[in-house]
Amino acid sequence: MTKSNSQQPTGQKQSRPQGTVRYDHSGRVVLVTGGSNGIGLSICRGFSSAQAHVVCADITAYPDSEDHNVVFIQTDVSSEVDCKRAVQAATERFGALDVLVNNAAIQPASSYVRVEDLLMDDYQRMLAINFSGYTFMAKHALRVMRDQQSGVVVNIASGQAHRTTRGVPVYGPIKAANILQAMQWGVEYARDGIRVVSVSPGAIDTPLVRATLEAQGGERELSNRHPIGRIGKPEEIASAVLWLSSQDASFITGTDLAVDGGLGAFGAFADPYTLPNED
Numbered sequence: 001m002t003k004s005n006s007q008q009p010t011g012q013k014q015s016r017p018q019g020t021v022r023y024d025h026s027g028r029v030v031l032v033t034g035g036s037n038g039i040g041l042s043i044c045r046g047f048s049s050a051q052a053h054v055v056c057a058d059i060t061a062y063p064d065s066e067d068h069n070v071v072f073i074q075t076d077v078s079s080e081v082d083c084k085r086a087v088q089a090a091t092e093r094f095g096a097l098d099v100l101v102n103n104a105a106i107q108p109a110s111s112y113v114r115v116e117d118l119l120m121d122d123y124q125r126m127l128a129i130n131f132s133g134y135t136f137m138a139k140h141a142l143r144v145m146r147d148q149q150s151g152v153v154v155n156i157a158s159g160q161a162h163r164t165t166r167g168v169p170v171y172g173p174i175k176a177a178n179i180l181q182a183m184q185w186g187v188e189y190a191r192d193g194i195r196v197v198s199v200s201p202g203a204i205d206t207p208l209v210r211a212t213l214e215a216q217g218g219e220r221e222l223s224n225r226h227p228i229g230r231i232g233k234p235e236e237i238a239s240a241v242l243w244l245s246s247q248d249a250s251f252i253t254g255t256d257l258a259v260d261g262g263l264g265a266f267g268a269f270a271d272p273y274t275l276p277n278e279d
């Protein structure tokens with residue numbers, strides 16, 4: 001029997017111009033938390049290529065030691081003292097702070113449980129890094145931006161902030177809070193020349209996702225759950241962040257952007273796509 005909802009493209013693939021954007025962030029000071037791996041690393045590299053002064057605040061060292069546009073500052077975002085020090089390091093070295101990207105977050109494999117089996121250590125670490133870390137960084141960054149009367153904060157949230165699944169009793173709810181943080185801070189500081197937004201990625205190929213692929217059903221299955229048929233690349237999140245934090249996004253604040261290959265649009269009632277090698 002033939003399926004009525006064809007899952008195969010019907011047209012012939014042509015090599016057409018796809019269009020591109022070049023970003024210029026020269027002279028801007030950008031602070032990225034969790035910038036040493038995954039999405040944060042792509043964001044640091046993107047801003048560095050766009051000629052910004054980048055400060056990477058992470059617990060692990062920045063890998064591109066020869067990139068002179070990026071300064072690394074050892075930071076544990078669960079400590080308010082460290083968050084304050086990271087903001088100070090940026091302003092003392094470069095005299096301003098134009099963009100904060102709240103990106104550092106964890107999702108330990110052991111946290112994929114029912115809430116009744118949640119370990120106190122996993123709960124407290126996720127709360128401290130994924131929620132309090134965003135708050136402390138914003139607290140100190142927004143003081144600087146308020147004095148400047150300019151700035152942009154980008155909270156990296158998640159598709160799991162909008163829809164949920166089994167076994168993620170804390171990670172998703174905190175990601176939803178990251179969106180409301182952005183909305184609240186956006187409203188609070190809108191008249192101070194400051195914009196605050198969030199970005200909700202679908203599954204992106206990073207160490208965080210690689211470490212929990214099994215818990216998410218495997219790579220082939222996870223890719224197939226995205227209408228676009230693959231998981232995303234860290235650079236695809238970085239592009240959205242570079243645009244949102246630029247003047248080209250000057251009327252965008254207090255809102256969330258899904259960068260998820262159609263994941264959020266796909267209904268639970270929808271006929272699932274056939275796994276590629278089952279055709």
Ligand SMILES: NC(=O)c1ccc[n+]([C@@H]2O[C@H](COP(=O)([O-])OP(=O)(O)OC[C@H]3O[C@@H](n4cnc5c(N)ncnc54)[C@H](O)[C@@H]3O)[C@@H](O)[C@H]2O)c1
Binds near residue numbers: 034058060159201204
């Ligand atoms: N990868 C995905 O599929 C995906 C999907 C949706 C949302 N996200 C979100 O994107 C962001 C980045 O995720 P990723 O996949 O790149 O993660 P990752 O694990 O690959 O990288 C996270 C980085 O944060 C750093 N970090 C961890 N704890 C820290 C702390 N206490 N202080 C400072 N830095 C710390 C790590 O050292 C690492 O460099 C997170 O907010 C995550 O929730 C990721």
